[in-house]
Amino acid sequence: MSIIESQPTTPEESPGTVAREVETPPGLFRRMLRQKQAKIGIAMTGAVVLVAVIGPLLLPWATGYTSTEFSGRPFQPDGVFGTDNLGRDILSRFLDGGLRLLIYAALATGLGMILGSAAGMLAAYQGGTLDSIIMRGNDVLLALPQLVFALLAITVLGPQGWVLVTVIGITHAPRIARVTRSAASAVITEDFVRAAEMYAVPRWKILAKDVLPNITGPLMVELGLRMTYSIAAIASLSFLGLGLQPPTAGWGLMINENRIALTVQPWGVILPVLAIAVLTVGSNLITDSLARASATVEESK
Amino acid sequence: MSTETAETTTTAPTAVLRADGLKVATTGGKEILHGVSFALTPGKIMALVGESGSGKTTAGLACLGHFRTGLQHTGGSILLSDSTDLLELSDAGRRALRGGSVSYVPQDPALSLNPAMRIGEQILEVLRVHGYGSTEAERRERLAGVLTDVGLPADADYQRRWPHQLSGGQQQRVGIAMAFACRPEVMVLDEPTTGLDVTTQALVLQTIHQLAAKHDVAGLYITHDLAVVAEVASDVAVMLEGDVVEAGSVKEVLYSPQHRYTRKLLNSVPDLAGRRRIGDVSAITGEHTVVDPDAGTQAASEPSTGTQPTGRRAAVSDRAPEPAAATQPATNDDGALLSVSDLRLAYGDNQVLDGIDLALAEGESMMLLGESGSGKTTLARCIAGLNDAYQGSVALSGNTLERGTRQRSADERHRIQYVFQSPFSSLNPRRTIAESVEVPLQMSGKLNAKQRRAKVQEALDQVRLGATYLDRRPGQLSGGERQRAAIARALVNAPSVLVCDEVTSALDVSVQASIIDLLRTLQVDTGMAMLFVTHNIALARHISQRLAVLQKGRIVDLGPTGDVLENPQHSYTRELLTNVPSL
Incomplete structure (x- = not known):
């Protein structure tokens, strides 16, 4: 039946072409926004980002404490969500801990995007030896597990913000370079x-x-995906004690600090876990719908 | 419309397939076919003619009970042998029918054959699926028979070949053999010769014609090429925007057309003998009308003196060449504007260009004719500096040019401009027309943004796209409009040589006519020299004063257009000329 199933559809042959050529197709973002899951994703991501951005501004006015102040004894049900392992107010630490995570993740993703897309485009455009050098270099970087590479760099250079951003950015770059190329x-x-x-x-x-x-x-699809990974990577490194350093408030760090009292005072773990989960699921939904929206552009070409 | 179809059916009352008031719409509710009717009779080929977007392929596929994704059948019927309505059948019923009673030959044989399957197997597969014959031996016999029918060798060796071991024409004949294997009553042929060279096209057309006549098969031949229709079909239906506007026998429709759209289409067909003038397009497709009083006088002159541009508008051309230079271009090779000498290019063992010598005088238009694989595009790109792997030299006004564009001086880059084949690929879809057209100006860096925009607008006016096109994007333009914009980009720096690489091959005939018209007017107005690269010999008299025929990297015939066409020196040129389909 292969003779029937294969219909050559040259761009100028399909009857819809004329209509398509006259109307402007809606932009990538408008097509994305038409999808229900994009709306859900934006709502979820937006909520978490809002908490992270506004949170630090509310302190100490909203809770009565800053994120590093001691409010009482450890793991007590004082305040709305109780206190943490050192007796600090959990809600204050939660409100203060998101922004740094988001900024680091955004910077790391941005760095990865710039490095990766530049390397990928250069490899595709120049071809030949340069292409081989860039792509084989990529393979070497890809062979190192992302977290192991980060651990190594942080142990050598120390757990500072710029190290965190650079290391995660660099580990993203080869993956982005492949897609770009x-x-x-x-x-x-x-x-x-x-x-x-x-x-x-x-x-x-x-x-x-x-x-x-x-x-x-x-x-754009890659950007969304890498953003999710950056958030996860920074939260994981903080959890391992190599990301944000105490007494700074950080969601990943909070999980580590408070996990010993999970049964006694669970909010110290639940709040940051919930926030990271909602953020990750939300940004994945956005990425998915972006991917679908950009696929429809490819088709209509 | 209905009276016309009745006419065709009275001559042969037993229509094997009859479409009646066929309506097809998109799932979004936009109607694509507004009640199309036609009838196919055994042993005859009916051509369905129309331009891009006219719905001819949709109508053709409906004969197989197939609608492309996003389309649905909304009314009318397709009766097979006046009894079964194809469109009412179940999916299983339709599958049995397809390839059996109604078969399909797709446009591109290279895409439709499975590259990982031997051709004999592919044809056998069709026979097996449809349960042709009772034994394998019977099917093998049919396989040999059908290969002979389409004029291919039927021996076991040939059957064991892979598709990539066949030429384009042979591949297409295998496609026809597959469609013909189960002795169908109706064959739907969707532009089966569009991608083929004229010589191969002639062979394939002959095969189709013989098959239909010998085995009493009804054919529906979908095409945009009226000259092909004249060669192969006995009846024709002309489609415009989802309607059949004229139908009847080929003689009636092609030689005394009634509908003005048919007349317009016929006027657009390039003519080897140069009797008609193509172009002067009416506004029916929304293309801009080309109003050029001078072109009329030019075309009216005798074909043999057509080499002499008579009505030159001196007022417009500030640097128009001496008329003498244009009249006798062949004689003054010394003062040639562009000269190519002993150009060679090889990729490994493959000698693409093998010693090309060519000279172009100021204000002269030369056609470079060649089939696919002759090296014509490579040659054009070497001249424009897009391909720097050549040996030999390209000289402009006596100065030998560097090989790549980046090594050439800005002035040299301005003076040679190149227009790409496909307007769908040559403009960046993310840039507005103005942004694309001003790139050459930006690179010369002499003008500020305001001056550049004025210059761009001037160039767009030259190609008859108004200022309204400045801020549009290529996606909002039709193919012809895009090609005009691409030409504007080449014109914006007032080049002395314009290299046009197959600029009309991706376009409909009527659009082609208007582009040819435009190029000719521009060439006369600005006095630039033009190298028009094409595979379509029928355009020769419409565009060029001299004609160079390229075969396998060598120029085999070169001279004034009239001389080469009337008195070809090389056997290859003669072969080409005999195979050109004409009205």
């Missing part, structure tokens, strides 16, 4: 890149203006 190599064969080449447009400009805008779909 495959998306970019499809765009680079197009004639408009050859035309830019013909007009001797500087190479960085070709990458920035001709290639990058045409691969934003896959890159």
